[in-house]
Amino acid sequence: MKALVRADASVEIGMGHRVRCQALIHAFTQLGWQCQFVVDRRYQAFASPDDVFIATEAQFWRLAEQADLVILDHYGYAADAITQLYQHQANLLVLDDMNDRGEFPAKWLLNPLQQDYSKLIEYPLIGSQYALLRPAFQASHIDHSSPQRLLVTLGGTDPLMLTLPILNTLLASGFPTEYIQVLLGANAKNAAQVIAFCDDNRIAFEQGLADVTPLMKQAKMAISAAGGTLFELACLGVPTVFAQVAENQTRSLEQHVPLDWCCSVRFDTVPEAARQQRVARLVEEVNRRWLDLQWQQNARQTARRLVDGAGAERVARVISDFFETQ
Template identity: 25%
Template sequence: MNILFRVDSSFVIGTGHVMRCLTLARMLKEAGCAVYFAMRVGVGDLCDEVESRGFPVFRLTYDGPLSQEMDAQWTIDVVRGFPQPIDWCIVDHYELDRRWEENVKGYVRRVMVIDDLANRPHECDILLDQNYYRQAQQRYHGLVPSSCRLFLGPKYLLLRPEFEEARQSAPIRNGQVRRLLLFFGGSDPTNETEKALHALKELDICHLEVDVVVGRANLNRHRIESLCRERGFHYYCQINYLAELMAKADFSLGAGGAAMWERCFLGLPSAVTVVSENQRQSTEDAAAYGSVWNVGWHADVKSGEYSDIIYRAMASSEQLKRMSSKAFELVGSIREYTVHPVVQALLEG
């Protein structure tokens, strides 16, 4: 099978779309598929990162606004360059919808969509939304064809092998906070990491070990590294062992999105800041379930709020234990399948 991913990353978009596509791409490659990426070049893109993982990248270099029709035509031109048909085009992009998919579908055998907004119609054969929502089954009603196969909820999380391995050895958490993890996504465009670091500066936390993780797309990473060096915190940039740090941590400050579910999968209690609109509902629903604390919208969160949250966590061992248990309950501690159901569906065609 030939698989083409259409996905972007940037300082504004973030890196989450590409990272979850890379996880699915690895699974498909291991199943014998030939996998390619079509990505737009820009500040904070992960084109080189994708290529370093062994996947060829077709780059779109275009300054200024890009209409869906133009984007679709560029993708079609990429597809036409293949000597064999593209069996699946997998699109993970908030700016593309049914108009793009209808154009591209005439040149590929099938289309899959990865989404979590449920705010626009799609013309696709498979749709994956790995987030938890209280009304998950109703969200895509009328937005996809009746024949579309829906994979909804955290049981379909796209997890890298490191998370499966870390879950096997993850300790039972006792609610004590001795190690703190800060990770607000690969790009952290609202710079929550620095807010949290300034909060820690004001606290008496000499007993606390702190891990701070950023991506190369973080434009503030050098200043963050300097702050970490001043305080003796552990600084990491663009690592491939985040699961190991999550498993070691007792509490985490982070953003919503895919990393929130990864923390839940490892039973790591966390306070979640909503850094983009697409994270709002899933964070609220996860908090209502009891698996995270919802800090709220990033613009309303100051350093002082992070200080309060850290103090609260250190004084709330029973709450943290319950949060860890609810996180496991929501996501499921161990995968029950050997082949991811979405991969199986793609292979079956």
């Protein structure tokens, strides 16, 4: 069986689509599938040499017709574009977050948030049990030691370059540098300046780690972007102050913040000149919650109940079972 995965990555798009699709590819591969990314040539710098590169949508349609399954994780596809793709390959799995693209047909629809979709979706896969995490999270066991670190991680690209102002504000607030752990994505903006700052202030940092679970397990709390990392931190029970850096993170925060294992400060809707005020608010929230041990304990328990790390395996099994019964 062959699956094509349509997802792009760039500084503007971020790395989250590709990362969660890689988790799904791993699960399908374990069941004997052949999987391959299909990527727009404009984003070749963030792709793998093994990917298939396309310049037009017609090229993708021809590839889709030859596959058994197409997995679409791409905000560039509105309802009409998804409908066109479905006409070329009805065995279509659409990954979604916001449920804001209108009605479209698909065999399967995956959203780790509770959302209602039209009857054009044959098999909705809805809820946090379908959150797509890398295999390391499923294999991770809860660390019963007492974590001491504040993990600062603003996504694969840190599109708004928030890491450095957050670190500056943390230090100005008197937060102990020995407790800070910075995690930079391989393609993080402003990485050289962040690394220099960390060196100057003896702050621990890592960049481009293939497995982030050891750092997350050491985290008493985290400051994080609110993309796919939200589900990773929930799985490992890390209370978090999220920096919202993109519109597509709105629904996940609307559903998770009321559960009180996390809180959030929004950055994507404010001009650059006003971001420092939001950074100060975020750091104030971190300092307040850093000493609230009862909240942290409750938050850890709540978060771990939400995500078990086996979502990709569940999705791959559901779809494989469908093909086995045809």
